[in-house]
Amino acid sequence: MLLPYARRYFGLKLVILMGASAWGIRYLLLSWGGVDLPLLVWIGLALHGLAWSFTALAGQIYIDEKVPVSLRSTAQGFIALIISGLGAFFGSLIAGEVVNWQTFGSKIAWSSVWLVPGGVGIFTALFFALLFRSPKRH
Template sequence: DALLGLLAIAAGHAVMLGVMVMTPIHIDAVVTAGHAGHAGHGGGEAQADVLRLVGIVFSLHVAGMFAFSPLVGYAADRLGRRSVLSAGAVLLVAACLLASSSGDRSAQLSVALLLLGLGWSCTLIAGSTLLTESVPEAVRPSAQGLSDLVMGLGGAVAGALSGVVVSLVGYPALAAGAAVIAVPLLAAAWPRARRAAGATVSG
């Protein structure tokens, strides 16, 4: 369970950060291309639209990351850490697939980034709780420090590689690839969540 918690923290953060950091680049490219196809739309107007859309998308993303944290914590207590972790992995996969297929649909991209933030919140809260509960009390501070280190390293690698991926194959491929990273997390968490639920019902 400690390893699963650590995996959830690292994978959730890497998926979220990898997609998030390249989203403004994608928005800029899509909006600029859209304005280029319409006569009379200048560069200044395009940039204003980019800034507005980035503000909306990232406001929703940050809301997904933090606004629902009390509810996520409550769900982790009521439904179990593994169940919330599994839900977070599902949300991350859905968010990445929505972002990958969003094209010039800003509403779809906004929903994708909202779900991306919420999925991150679920994996971080449930993963952190699972990790600390699964190790002896004496080593919990060290375990939390290790999780912060692994999360930071995962985010740094994802952030660095995401720019390379977008430059080579584009934002849709990046988002689809991020979904692939989240699938093993779901595969690891879901069977344990079902076993835990079954044990609760039996008890």
């Protein structure tokens, strides 16, 4: 529900940057939260909708605006394949390896597990901020 307002007020680049940052912050909060700090976990969980809307949905809007009408359905299908197909497949493989890496006996070090996607999210946000160039409006 915030996406249309945020897009109008901040622009698409900043919205996508906020979404990428929200992913990193979300996972860092999950890492730092837990039994002693459950509020951090709840805030991290609440950030999921904002992170998804401000990255995946805003990215689809960006593609829809930049791709010629004749190629929009192909471009949207390709993005869906990358995010929900290949991204989910390889993401689950990597996540499994991270969990295995942070499993000691029968205990999983969840704080350390959540640091990995947290760091990836922050790195992705910084990478996006430095390299994404908004096209000039005429």
